[in-house]
Amino acid sequence: MRTTNTYFIPALLLFFCVSLFVSCKNRSGVSPKTGVAYNDPYNGGLQINRKVKEGPGPGLIVIEGGTFVMGGSLNEDITYAHDNLRRRVTVASFYMDETEVSNADWLEYLHWLNQNFPDDKELYYNALPDTLVWRHPLSYNEPYVDLYLRHPAYQDYPVVGVTWEQANDYCIWRTDRVNEHILRQKGALVDYRTLAESQGRPAEPFNTDIYLNGQYRGEGIDGEKMPQDNTPGTEDGARRPVRMEDGVLKQPYRLPTEAEWEYAALGLVGNTEYGNIESSKIYPWDGLGLRSAKRRTQGLMMANFKPTSGDNMGVAGYLNDGGDITVSVTSYLPNDYGLYNMAGNVNEWVRDVYRQLSFEDFQDFNPFRGNVYMDKQLEDSETGVIAKDKYGRPIRIPAKAPRKQTWEELQAATATPDSTGATFDYDVRGYADETNNELYGVTTLVNDKSRVYKGGSWNDRAYWLNPATRRFMQQDESDAMTGFRCAMTLVGSPEINIKSKPSFPANRTRAQGDRKILGIF
Template sequence: MDMKKFTLLTALLAILVSCGSKDRGELVGVQGKKWHPEKPYGMELIPGGAFIMGKADDDLAGVHDAPAKTVTVRAFYMDATEITNSEYRQFVNWVRDSIVRMKLAVLADEVGMLPEDGGIGLYAFKDADTANMTNYEKYMFENYSGLGPTGYEGRKINKKVDLIFDTSEYPDEYYTEVMDTMYLPEEEAYNGQRTWDVTKFKFQYSHMDIQEAARNRGVKRKDVIIKEEVEVYPDTTVWIRDFSYSYNEPMHNDYFWHDAYSDYPVVGVTWKQAKAFCEWRTLWKNSYQKSKKGSANVNTFRLPSEAEWEYSARGGLQAATYPWGGPYTKSDRGCFMANFKPVRGDYAADQALYTVEAKSYEPNDYNLYNMAGNVSEWVNASYDPASYEHTSTINPSINDADNQRKIVRGGSWKDVAYFLQVSSRDYEYADSARSYIGFRTVQDYMGTQVTSSGK
C-alpha cells in the first residue's frame, strides 16, 4: 500500500468514527454512570474544615503533648456510636463460619465427596464441579488455585448451605470430625459444656503500605503488600486482669456474648484487631456490592486519624473543653454528661458502674454519641509527645509502624474528667487489650466539596 492510499484510508476511518459518535467530535471525556453518595449505615457525615487542635486552655496535668495548632481535615463518615458487641460478634461469627466451611471443604476434597453424595459433600468447594464455571472462573481455577502453602488457596467455599451446630443433627462422621477440631478438648470442658477454641478464629488479609511505596519509588509492588493474620476474639480476661483484688467475673463471663450486652461497646480488642475489623467490614460491604451487578466498590473502612477523631469530637465547637462545650461535666440540671469516674471511687454517680449502651447520653452537634467517656477509642496514630510540632496542617497523620504505642482518645468509664477532654491524649500498646478501650470506624467521603463553612 502506497502512502497516498494509506492517508486516504486513515481519513476515511476518522470520518466514519466521528460520524458514528455522539460527541460530534468534541472532547467530552469518558462518560460514566451517574454517581450519588450513599451514607453508610450507622454513620454520620462529618464535613471537612479547619479547627484548633490541641489544648486551648491550661494543661493541668502538665503533659505538654498537645500544643494548640490550626489544622484542616477533609470530609468523611464516622460511626455514630462505638462498635458494639453485637456488631463485633458479626465479625467473629463470619470468621468462625468461614474457617469451618474451609475445613469441611478440604476434608470433602480429601475423601472425594461431592454435593450429590450428601453429608460433608454438600460443603465441597464450589469448583469441585467445573461444569457450571464461566470462562473466567475456569481460567482462574486452572492457573491460580492451589498456589500456596496449603494447596487450597484461591478455591471458593460454598456459603449457600447452612452450617449445623446441633450435635444431634450432624450429617455424618466426617462433619463431626471437623466440628470436633473447633472446640476445646473434652478434658477442658466443665459444667457439661464444651466451648469454642477461639484461638482458631483467625482473620487473614493483605494491604498495601502506600506510604512506603510513595517514599521509595523503586520498590516493587509485591514488596509493599503486607499479609496479616489476626486472632479476632476479644480478650474477655481483661475484666479480671485490669483490676487487682476486684470481683469482675460476671463481666468476664457474660459481657461479650450475652444478648443483655449486645448494644454495649466491645472491649478487650487490641489495635490490631480493630484494624482487622475495618478490613473485614470493607470486604463484607464490597461482597454485597459485587452481588449487585454494576455497583461500585465502597471506600475502605478504617480507624480515624487523631486529627479526624478530635475534629469529630468537638462537633464544630471551637476551643471547647468537652464535646458538649464545657467547661463543666454536668448539665444545667445537675446531670452528668458522660460515663466516667466523677467522684473518687464513686463509679455510680453518673448512673453507670461499667460501660453503658453505645447510644447513651446526648450526642454532640455532629450527632456522635459518647465521644467522651464510656470507652476510650483506638485511632490510627502512634504516640509521640512532639508530633504536633512537625505534622502537616492538612489531614495530619502520624502512624509509625515501628512505634507500638498507639493513641487512644476520649477517656472511659474508669477515667477522671481530664481524659474526657477532647484535647487529651493517651496511649496503649498495639497488642494490648483493655476493659475500657473500644473503637469506632470512619470512611472517606467521595469528593471534597462538603465543608463546615459551606451551605
C-alpha cells in the same frame, strides 16, 4: 411591533431552554475535550458514570471538615506531658461511625469468621477480644469475663479488650462485607438465597481489591444484573464486574486519625457562624460543666465517667450517670455532628503512632503520624494479577519506590517480590524519630508500636474527657476501658452545610446537586 415582541420573547426563551437542555445532555454523555460520546460500544466503549450515588456506608455520619486548633481545647496540662501543644490544622471532610462498635457488631464479625473458615481455629481465636482484661487481683469482676461479650444484656455495649491490630482487622472485614452486600443487593453478585441453596458459602470469600482487579468471577459468583460490557468485540448482552468508576462500591473503613477524631469530638460546627467560631469548647458539649444545664435534664451527667474516687455511678435511687461500667453506645446526647459518646464510656483507638512531639512534626493538612507504605504484591506483572493469601485477601509487601515505577522496574520488582529495595524507606511512621532501644523499657515506653487512644472511659476522671488529651498503649495490648469506632474517607466536594452560607449561583447549583447525590439532603 408589539405583536412581534410577544411571540419573539417566548420563542427566544424556548430556544435558550432547549439549548441548555442539549448542552447539559451533551455534557453528561459526551467528552467535553474530544466530543466523543461516552458509553458507546462502537467507539471504544469508555464508560463514564455521571449519576454517582455516593454516600456514607452503613453506620456512618458525614463530618464536614475544616480548620481548627488541635490541642486547643485543653486548658491545663495537668500531667505536664507537653504532648498536646496547640497547632492549627485542616481536616478534610470524612465519615465517622455514629457510635462505638458494640458487642453485637463484634459477634457478627466472629460469626462470619466461624461460618466461612470453620476449620481455622487460629483465625477465630485471634479475633476474640481478651475478656480477661476484666480481671483484677483485688476486685470481683470475674462475671464480666464470661458475660460481658456474649450476654444479650450487653449486646449494645461497646466491645472492649480489642487491640489496635484487631480493630484494624475488623475495619478490613467490614469494608468487604459492606461492598459484598451492595453487589448482592444490586444483582452484580448472586443473591444470598441463590448462594445458600447452591453451596451455603462462597468457595472463596469476597474481597474488594481482588474483585476490582477482575479476579472474583465465574459460575456461582456472577449475578444476573452485572453492568453491561461495552468493550468492542464483546458479544451482545455481555456483562462485566462493577468498577470503581461506577461509583457503586464504598471506600475502605478504617480507624480515624487522631486529628479527625479530635475534630469530630469537638463538633465546632455547632458553634460556628459565617466562618467564625463564636465560642470554644472543652468537651463535646457546650459549657464548662459536666452536667446538663437544660431545664428538663438539669443536673444529669453528660457522659459516663468516674467523677471521684470510689464513685463509678452515684448513690442508689438516683445514679448520676447510669453506668457502673460501660453503658449502651447510644446513651446520653450526641454532639453537634450527631456522634454518641465522644467523651466517656470507652477510650477509642485512633490510627496514629504516639510521639510526644507529633504536633511539631506532622503536616497541617490531614495531620497523621503512622504511614507505612505498602503495595499489593503482583503474582504476574504482565497481566496484573494480584497475589492472594489463604483468606482470599491481597498479599501486601513494603513499597519499593516513592513514585510510580517504570515498566522495567515493575518487572524487576515482581521477579524478586521479597526485596524491599535499598533506596526507599517505606516505614516512615516515626518521621525520622527512631526508637531509642537503649532507653526503651528504662526511661520510656514509646516505640513504633505505641498507638494513640482518646476520649476517656467509664473508669477515668473528667480531665480525660477533653478531646485534646491523648494517651498511648502498645498496638497489641488491650484493656477493659478501650474500644473503637470506624471512619471512612469522603470523596468529592468537601462542602456539606452549603445552605448556611452564600455562594455564587452556578457553584451553589453544582454543590446542591453533589449533596443530593451524596444523600445528605
